[in-house]
Amino acid sequence: MTTLTAVKVNRRRKVSPFTYLFLGIFTFISIFPLYWLFVVASNSNEEIAKIPPSVVPGSRFLVQLRALYEAVPFNWALFNTIAIGVVIAVSQVFFSALAGFALAKMKFKGKKSFMVFIISTMMLPSQLGVVVLYLIMANYLNWVDDFKSLVVPALVTAFGVFWMRQTIDTQVPNEILEAAKLDGAAVFRIFRSIVYPVIKPSAFVLGLFSFLYTWNDYLFPSLVLNSPNRFTVQIAIRQLNGSYTQDYALIMCGAFMATLPLLILFVFVGKRLVSGVMDGAVKG
Amino acid sequence: MSLLQKAKMMPSRKAAGIHAHDKWGFLYITPFFTIFLLFGLLPILFTVYLAFYHWELLSEANYYVGFQNFSELIKDPYFWIAVRNTFSIFFISFVPQTIVALLLAVVLANPHLKFAMFWRTMLLIPWITSVLAVGIVFSQLFGREFGMINVAMQYLGLPQVDWVGGTIPSQVAIATMINWRWVGYNALIYLAAILAIPKELYESAEIDGASRWQTFIYVTIPQLRNTLTFMLVVGTIGGLQTFLEPLIYGGATGGDSRQFSTLTLYLFEQAFINGRFGYAAAIGIAITIIVVIISFLNYLGSRKIAGEEGVKS
Known part of the structure; x- marks a missing residue:
């Protein structure tokens, strides 16, 4: 029993902040492309083509949505x-x-x-x-x-x-x-x-x-x-x-x-x- | 456990079952059997037949050509380019994908990790995204001039890369799409396998004073051997079917100089762009032969490793 408790205590110490950083980075990578879809969809093509490009959502999403419904x-x-x-x-x-x-x-x-x-x-x-x-x-x-x-x-x-x-x-x-x-x-x-x-x-x-x-x-x-x-x-x-x-x-x-x-x-x-x-x- | 091993084990199990009504057993599998026969097995058999014909969609003039499709295929440089690309894309996606997925799995397996379910769920999001959407967003990100990735590289003072025209860069871009979609899913598979490893092994490793790295190399990896073999087989089969990412990224030819044309994309091109159904069938059979060879090599390899372990113990 003593060994088991010792192991547990030892393990608890092992979750380092780097673990959370690592998981945070991968969560960001998992979401980013979907966020980027929305960013490009809500900006004009000019906003995206300029350097540096816009990285936050714009205001044109509804305009694009209407265009989408017209196209298909x-x-x-x-x-x-x-x-x-x-x-x-x-x-x-x-x-x-x-x-x-x-x-x-x-x-x-x-x-x-x-x-x-x-x-x-x-x-x-x-x-x-x-x-x-x-x-x-x-x-x-x-x-x-x-x-x-x-x-x-x-x-x-x-x-x-x-x-x-x-x-x-x-x-x-x-x-x-x-x-x-x-x-x-x-x-x-x-x-x-x-x-x-x-x-x-x-x-x-x-x-x-x-x-x-x-x-x-x-x-x-x-x-x-x-x-x-x-x-x-x-x-x-x-x-x-x-x-x-x-x-x-x-x-x-x-x-x-x-x-x-x-x-x-x-x-x-x-x-x-x-x-x-x-x-x-x-x-x- | 590999599928083959599993299949071998099944007959040895004596299921008690509900013997009195066993005559109904066949009735229960009939719907599956019918659908499978008509839309699974028949097309495969007919593909073999088709591969020996010159066959066009609406033509009455389809005729037997013997092995001509195959002999043409062997000499077809586009076919060999597709073979090379398929394997190089598989390699640059499978290896990093497996390493990162294993790392994520080890991190997620920590019993004291906070918000464990949250992390697992977030990692599965890419897997529910369609390949088409993945292809669209990454084509934009890897864009030659205004793509985010080149812009970011410029910002960091790195040289610009032609992510579409260059053979290796374009294949890295395609591999990135595949990796993004699959790494979290694979991490969950490895996580399940790690959680199934007996706790005693870790406890004794800890008592022996093994470092985390040693524990990973000497406890986790050997215990995951079956899962890794299984993932390699499944990964190869999936890798040989890489199709939609290159189609979206550069059309049916897989780029202007076929720099990222894959086998399945070439099959698609021959059948549905050039209308050569017989030739496409021959490509399909070539893909299957490659799958069978690789699965067999894999089986031999895993048996060899298992044999060596047997000698050791």
Whole structure:
């Protein structure tokens, strides 16, 4: 006991002011680019181009915002992205939890090889299939400019299944399932009333992950979406890049507006995301 | 623990489960299996097929060319430039990123740190920012004439750097975008791994009078070996997919003289700018082969280290 106390006392002394300085610098670095988006978005291009440039927010943000809304249908983009993101998140959580439940707690033929198969496909670069996926959407399904091309392939992913399998395997005790089985409960009822309440926090984090991923996804949406009214936020912002002139204030205003909703979401779910990322590290 | 090791361990576990209803097991994985078959596996198989064809989007005149796409690729100087850039960008992002993330993780793991949750949360902000927004703001910061970074360097009396035209400076700029977005996330992964290290190891190191640096080298790093291997594999796969940062920074060619063109960007350029889908498929397969080789080398490397440890103990 004496040794332990000594160790603790010793450790307490170890948090030096330099530690806080170090963390402070990295917090500054984490925030600065987002602050800079706002600075450029709220100043005229001349203010930014002069030497030394303005480093504080100006008064032109609303002017830029109006220009943004004139250039692209930004409200549509917000609506589309949120709708697609929520549908994908809900569906991914549901189907991943189902498959994860089966893979964690049921025995059936081919389960082992199926698991190895899922894990090895997670190691393939996702862009490998993107060319063909586009051809399938364009030539065979006629889903170009249709949200189905974004939603359907993302309804459930290998990552989600792996995530839920690990969660259910470690968090749902077999004894409870055995007891429920003796009571003669149907499998889906077991899933809904015993498994689901236990895995809810982890499922929420998976939903958040897939929402964030959908929000920020660029490559595939840029290939399949054509009409401005169907753009997602990222695709709408990309349209602001002029072919000849670069209106930085307008582009940065767009990038800021594309990030702001996530920052607001982050205020509410930041802590849960942090623990989700850290849990994921242990799962992996 | 690496994914492969994990996969190997799984069969040995005897889960009690709910055997009576096991016939339903397959039904539960059917939705995933269907989606995965149609939009995951089928495109991959079709990519292999496509790589042996001359294929255009709307043309009826697609024809079999055998290994021609591959033999052209081997001789394509742009492909090799993309290979070189992909690896150099990976190197100048992964190494500093890992060092800084480890430092941050060690600092965050201190049990007496105040506002611990606040620091962790702030470090995750870059990760929720889209690559597009990151690309936009850093393109401005690294701008040739009015970019903040050159202005600040001038103020400090340092020479001006052509962050777009120069090969190494432009790749440093791209690596900076990647590092900014990922360093906090990686720090949290390492932090989770550090917190899982048995406390006794640190206590005995402390009793033995080890300095903080010695503790880090002889206790923390060896205990993080599996996490580091895992991050290297995941980092390589991610690194080979670097695409959007160079696209925003300098268009589909990755700069005027392809100074920061990457493999995935070249794939994109061939398919969606030049309309050469067969050739793009061949590039996709080349990327996959590189991933497989690196993962295999990594596996051999980690086995070798594990073997040496076994001899020691």
